[in-house]
Amino acid sequence: MxxxxxxxxxxxxxxxxxxxxxxxxxxxxxxxxxxxxxLVPWVKTPANNLEIILELINLPPHSLIYDLGCGDGRFLFLAEKKGLKAIGYELALYPYFKAKMNKFIKGSRVIIKNHDFFKQDLKAADAIFIFLNSMIMKKISEKLKQNLKPETLVISYGFEIPGWNLKKVLDTKPSKTYIY
Ligand SMILES: C[S@@+](CC[C@H](N)C(=O)[O-])C[C@H]1O[C@@H](n2cnc3c(N)ncnc32)[C@H](O)[C@@H]1O
Structure with missing residues (x-):
């Protein structure tokens, strides 16, 4: 036995x-x-920077914000906590499933999709958050120029968007945050 x-x-x-x-x-x-x-590895934006960014941009409730390459969804969940609607795209399966699991655990209503954000229509966005890398900033610049409403706020952690007019730079650490 x-x-x-x-x-x-x-x-x-x-x-x-x-x-x-x-x-x-x-x-x-x-x-x-x-x-x-x-060409973009999964690296997390420090949580305190996300707090600083969301405090500063101070979007009206129910505004729609996207995280292009949302990793484990940390930005989306915080944005939702601040009363925003949030959508994230993530291609890598491990962070995608982690984000989905976090969504389930938190009972969150954010939308997380395992899709390439370059192939998505972003016209509904009131704000876009990106943390990518210098090699693809030109490509994302073209995509955003063609696909956003003129008044959409763009927040880039760590990397400037070449040729865009800066509204503000936040002295977040270890990297700065650029707002357009
Ligand atoms: C530097 S991480 C940032 C993660 C998260 N936004 C954060 O701030 O913690 C960038 C993420 O973008 C994802 N990514 C890169 N290109 C993508 C694409 N074209 N479509 C969807 N996800 C993409 C990568 O897999 C990676 O997880």
Whole structure:
């Protein structure tokens, strides 16, 4: 009896270990693939900076804000807490599923999609948040120029958008935040 119990326990533990290992490998390969394709790794904006940014931009309640490349959704959840509607796009599966799990745990109503933000229509946005990297700022600049309402606020953490007129620079750390 004890042996059967022990073997069943061992099988269950081994199954969990194997499923876990497969998930780690799949998420790992997907992360490498997405990094190579987009040239943007998943790096989190420090939470206190997100607080500072949302305080400062002070959007009216129910404004629609997008996070293009939303990682684990941290910006979306904070924006929702401040009374905004929030939509995020994330291509990498690990942060995407983490964001979805956080959404479920928090009972949040933010929208999180596993889509390429370059292929989305962003015309409804009142504000856009981005934390990308210098190599794709020109490309995102073209996309935003063609696809936003003129009054849409654009907030870029860490990287300036080349050729755009700055409204304000926030002295967030370790990187500055550029508002257009
Ligand atoms: C530097 S991280 C920022 C994460 C989050 N916005 C934050 O501030 O914590 C950028 C994210 O954008 C995602 N990403 C890059 N290009 C993308 C694209 N074209 N469509 C959707 N997600 C993209 C990456 O997978 C990465 O997780």
């Amino acid at each position: 004890t042996a059967i119990f022990f073997i069943s326990f061992l099988i269950i533990v081994l199954t969990f270990i194997i499923i876990g290992a497969i998930a780690v490998v799949l998420f790992g390969f997907n992360m490498i693939y997405v990094n190579l394709k987009t």
